[in-house]
Amino acid sequence: MKNSVLKEEWKEFIKGHLNDDPFSLSLHAKSKNREELDEAILQIHARRKAQKKLPAFSQNFDLIFPPPVSVEQSSSELTSKFKASLFKGKKFVDLTGGMGVDTYYFSQHFKEAKYVEKNEELCELAEHNFDVLGRSNVSIINHSTEGFLNTNQEKFDLIYLDPSRRTKENNRVFLLEDCSPNILEIEEKMLESSENVLIKISPLADIKYLFSKLEHLQKLWVVAIRNECKELLCQVSKSKESERLIHTMNLYDEVEREEFIFSLEEEEEAKVQIGIPQMYIYEPNFSILKAGGFKIVGQRFNLKKLHQHSHLYTSDEKIDFPGRIFELKKVLKGDKKEVKKLLGDAGLNVISRNYPLKPDEIRKKYKLKSGDDFYLIATTLQDHSKTFLLCERIK
DSSP, X not given: OOXXXXXXXXXXXXXXXXXXXXXXXXXXXXXXXXXXXXXXHHXXXXXXXXXXXXXXXXXXXXXXXXXXXXXXXXXXXXXXHHHHTTOOEXXXXXXXXXXXXXXXXXXXXXXXXXXXXXXXXXXXXXXXXXXXXXXXXXXXXXXXXXXXXXXXXXXXXXXXXXXXXXXXXOOXXXXXXXXXXXXHHHHHHHHHHBSXXXXXXXXTSOHHHHHHHOTTEEEEXXXXXXXXXXXXXXXXXXXXXXXXXEEEEEESSSSOEEEEEEEHHHHHHOOOOBOOOOSEEEEEOHHHHHHTOTTHHHHXXXXXXXXTTTOOEEESSOOOOSEEEEEEEEEEOOOHHHHHHHHTTOEEEEEEESOSSOHHHHHHHHTOEEOSSEEEEEEEOTTOOEEEEEEEEOO
């Protein structure tokens, strides 16, 4: 591990140039020690990537960051804190340690934690960083996931892993058998060492596929941050529960969140009425939409749906709802003159749900200005008419 970036002169250099472009800095900065300069610039590059994702880590200049690609692949602070809060116990192991963000937050909920990583340099960085962060209960093991499982004799309260979802050519993969390590090949081996295994999966993976492939999948979390899906978390366990549940979680911060829980069976059996737009329009947050809770969310909240495939809901009375809520001002039939006459130069957000044109295409066609004054929701109603709903967002 290269410790030059821990020298006070390089710490100050990194602090002073955090907002500078790393490439330009490399071209123009002068130093007698080019190797140390390159290390410092690499730290700047990694920290810039971590500023929003890992704010507490990025401001700790006693930490040494791994290459930027490891930062990109790591969990965010918010999602790490959330999933770590789901479990507690005596022994925990992270089988794909990486940058160590997940290990760090999980270790706060367990008496003993193990960080397993096949990359020796990442192990050295993790050892230094856990020491800086005061996590004396974390043991570093330089080993592959499969190698550790084949030699392990311990029982853990939780096994966690975040498999690589890229090929050697850096292409993304979404199937469990294409991940590294191959999840399907090691599922049974992991369950020999722990009753609970938590696997982080790409947010683009198909949920029904996951339930069909993972024999012991008991719970699945769809985790979003401010309406952007970030992770799928599969809890694999041999303990028999009555239902295999999907937990949708839309996080705004560590306190504010929207949660909705259902099963695939509930969604299949749910019935929701189709109706015309009423006083309030509801759009489920993206974690629910990703999870496929299209009917159950309407049934659970006693709402009517605008169209079978629109995934927008309505009611005459305002309710607390896990998603955005709009107050309907006017229904427009999409006539160009009518739209322009009514809206004029008003600033608009445009949403398209089950409508032939995308928001940018609608904005261009009707010459609409961007802004936050109102929302124009383009959608299809129960009679299959293409319609604009002029709304004001109230949540």
